[in-house]
Amino acid sequence: MASQDEGQEPMPVKRGLIMHPSDNVATVLEEIRAGEEVAILLSGAALTIRAIERIPFGFKIALQDVPRGSVIRKYGESIGKASVPVAKGAMVHIHNLEGVRARGDLERSSVG
């Protein structure tokens, strides 16, 4: 069955922004619906990635699969690690990324 959009003007490309070439997440510059493609802008080159879920404006999309415990990078630096396995195209936020700095709670559990 043909999709509703067939034969109509193509949808304008939704945009995402990567802050550094080594990053494994990008920031979406408009709201993305599940299944939509996002064009990631990176110094002239464009990478296209399909979102597997809704991602609100300003939130992050995973550019590749990230195993649990692996570093998530933005601005070319660590912004924490994956607290669960993160699939390519998934939204990355507090449900699957945890910061590792200044964590008094971890300090306490490691002490006793």
Added chain:
Amino acid sequence: MSFQGYVRSDGSVGTRNYVLVIPQGIISKSICEFIPGTKTILSVDHGSGRTANDRETIARVLIGLGKNPNVSSVILHAASPGVGYPELRVERLADEIASAGKRVEVLDPAKDGGTYGAIVKGMQRARQMVYEASRLRRESMGDEHLCLGVKCGYSDATSGIAGNPAVGYLYDKIVAEGGTALFGETTEIIGAEQVLAKRAVNPKVAQAILDVVAAQEVRAKATGLDIRTINPVPSNIKGGISSLEEKSLGAIRKAGTMPIQGVLQYAERPTGKGLYFVDNWMGHLSIFAGYVAAGANLVIFQLGGGGVAGRTLLEGSPSVVAPFLWTTANPETYRAAKDSIDFYSGTVIEGSETPEEAGERLYRTVIDVASGTLARSETLNYSDPIDMYLQEPRF
């Protein structure tokens, strides 16, 4: 480039021209209500029961505000002359402010006919002082006389990708032209300190950056709490920021790319020009007064959006004698509070302007305001009290 400023006898240059009445109280308020061109501070802390370190911080704020280039002269009200803590004695405050070449008048109710008498004397002196100040003309002065302070707040994804970079461009430009630029918020560089340390002018400054962050991280861990329940604050998380590290890496973009000359305490005056990191706290009632006491003659609050929904009026934070600008890159924030916001860089996200073009436009806005155009917050006659950054326990 240059701006139109007020040249002071110590060579510093003001962007405003106020008579400052300190400290607070009914005497200051009475004077300021009747005499235009005066400013005072509202603070809840007079040093009572404070440690020597914290009392010295209070003194540093009061003296620094008095010496700020935006101040032409100062009226000091001696709350308890001769019997106060040594750090806060009126004679000491008066001498240090006067050392910057400013006229200082002291009101002493015990000698000036009681509280009523001190109010009358203060009003008479203040009228002379604002008249005197008004005779000074602005002159064209180089950007090396600008000293800026910045904080980012209610940060969201727009802050790190467009709002803070526009400020970063401005900071690079001011520093390149020989000016001074202050940034801080120690908790909000945790996770980004390694980036900043590489930009230090020498290994000593690099170590100082790492040391203040390590000390703050020790304090944070001592709480036994998950920092994410404290900072990023709920509005940051609602805006798409997922960890303190991510917030920090976005936050440092407001500091541009220039070398870091040193690490300063809260309200400490830099000894040279260039970019400085201030070991301070993010609270908006605290941070701006500290920058202005350190000599900032213009300050900026770079706003995200989470948590300010419904705020159609943004009052400035207390910056006492320095013009206070609101900037944002969040289109919803801008739409809601357009008449409070001095500069919008959401254009970078929308694709209608490059980051450099936005930064250049911010620079021109800053030059305009430094030269006398009112910051939007100056079109409101309102100030919250200041809350000085005092870190030791009270007894």
